[in-house]
Amino acid sequence: MIYGFDGYDLPGTYALHPLSQVVVEAPERLARLVLQRARQHAALWLLPCLLLVVVWWRRAEARPEALRTALVCCAGSVAYFFLFVALSYYTTARLLLPLAAFLAIATAVVAGHLLLPRAPRLGWALVAVLLLAYGARQVSDVRPVLARVERHWQDSTILTTILRQSGLRDAREALVFDWDRFLVDESDLQPFYNFGFWNLLVERFREERPSPLPHLGSLEAFAAFLARQDVQFVVIPRRLRRFPALHPLQRWGGTIPGFRRVAVLREEIVFARLRDVASDTVPSPP
Secondary structure, X not given: OOOOOOOOOHHHHHHHOOHHHHHHHOHHHHHHHHHHHHHXXXXXXXXXXXXXXXXXXXXXXXXXXXXXXXXXXXXXHHHHHHHHHOOOOOOOHHHHHHHHHHHHHHHHHHHHHHHOOOOHHHHHHHHHHHHHHXXXXXXXXXXXXXXXXHHHHHHHHXXXXXXXXOOOOOHHHEEEOOOOOEOOOOOOOOEOEOOOHHHHHOHHHHHHOOOOHHHOOOHHHHHHHHHXXXXXXXXXXXXXXXOHHHHHHHOOOOOOOOEEEEEEOOOEEEEEEHHHOOOOOOOOOO
């Protein structure tokens, strides 16, 4: 995705630059993105291409069903990489999961039925070795991700405690700017009311939780939107560059009309509707 995206208005971002328009207006930028991804993840498309060479080499000796499976998985891997992975803004485990499945099946079939048809166990052993090597690399890559998830969990735990102390009954009552915040005291980890992300493409969700984006031009318009949606709590980042009308909230004493500040956390500031605050005491993070 050559134009990036707006995390507060993801559907709108994509609507501004449909792929058909990008292909016509900026084919060279699109080609550069594909080449960049191809260099970054060369093994993901070179391996199926190499397997295709092996399939072509041993095509006369292969069983028809094994040949078809290998061809479909190898061709599917290459197509998936250049149609989805190469055009993505960044790669994620979810994005690569179908590709990993294609490659695992293709490698097993080629190694077990084409390269070593009389010793299929050696083929499977080769696949196991490759998977172990890939897994070892992923373990090192996933450590910073796990650390980030742990940090998000800690922040959500503190936020849940503060909101519950202030009277929160349902996740929808709190408008939270950060995507990675959840009610951790509920088994299904209910997300708070946020900017919707891809969920806004679902009409029913869009009607229940409309985006606040059009109403962030002033604190008064934002407060009116919150009242219409019966939002009882607002949680904004302490360092919010977007939405100049909300910048006064980051200064001590700044608040939303009809709300008051109830807590200042490590990354966020929590506001509660005035009638829901039981006392003048400001809860402290646990």
